[in-house]
Amino acid sequence: MPTLSHLNARPLLAGLALLLAACDIPGLGPDPAIARREAEAKAIGGGCRHGLRSIEDCYNLNERASKSAIFEGWKEMDQYMRENKIEGVRSVEAKSEPTEEVLPDDKKAGAKGGAEGKDKPGATKAKSAEKSGDQSPEKPAKKAAQ
Numbered sequence: 001m002p003t004l005s006h007l008n009a010r011p012l013l014a015g016l017a018l019l020l021a022a023c024d025i026p027g028l029g030p031d032p033a034i035a036r037r038e039a040e041a042k043a044i045g046g047g048c049r050h051g052l053r054s055i056e057d058c059y060n061l062n063e064r065a066s067k068s069a070i071f072e073g074w075k076e077m078d079q080y081m082r083e084n085k086i087e088g089v090r091s092v093e094a095k096s097e098p099t100e101e102v103l104p105d106d107k108k109a110g111a112k113g114g115a116e117g118k119d120k121p122g123a124t125k126a127k128s129a130e131k132s133g134d135q136s137p138e139k140p141a142k143k144a145a146q
Contacts, residue, residue: 041065045073049081052088 044065048058055074059067081088 038066038069041069042073042076045070046077049074049077050088052090
């Protein structure tokens with residue numbers, strides 16, 4: 001069997017290295033989930049800068065995102081906005097309006113004087129249950145049998 005001399009092995013190894021350098025071997029590259037999270041964090045940072053939010057506010061609003069990626073996106077957007085003379089847009093936060101408390105039918109009937117409560121079938125059942133002491137006729141019979 002022919003043996004390779006040292007002179008022939010070096011060019012062969014160099015050629016093999018060049019061939020493998022152009023290959024994408026699965027499992028050796030970065031995880032796609034990590035790359036996606038980094039890209040999302042950069043987009044969050046850019047959005048915060050365009051929305052005229054400070055970097056600290058952006059960190060506080062997005063605690064789970066990478067701070068370094070948020071800062072990188074914020075910085076890139078800042079540079080882009082300065083180069084193109086783009087004014088930021090103040091973000092509008094949705095303010096929660098006070099909600100109206102919803103009372104059950106039996107409480108509404110008692111609070112409104114009972115005139116409207118008589119028209120509703122649920123209110124009459126609640127009133128009849130209150131009059132009997134919230135006990136059905138079956139309960140005393142079961143207790144007496146024991």
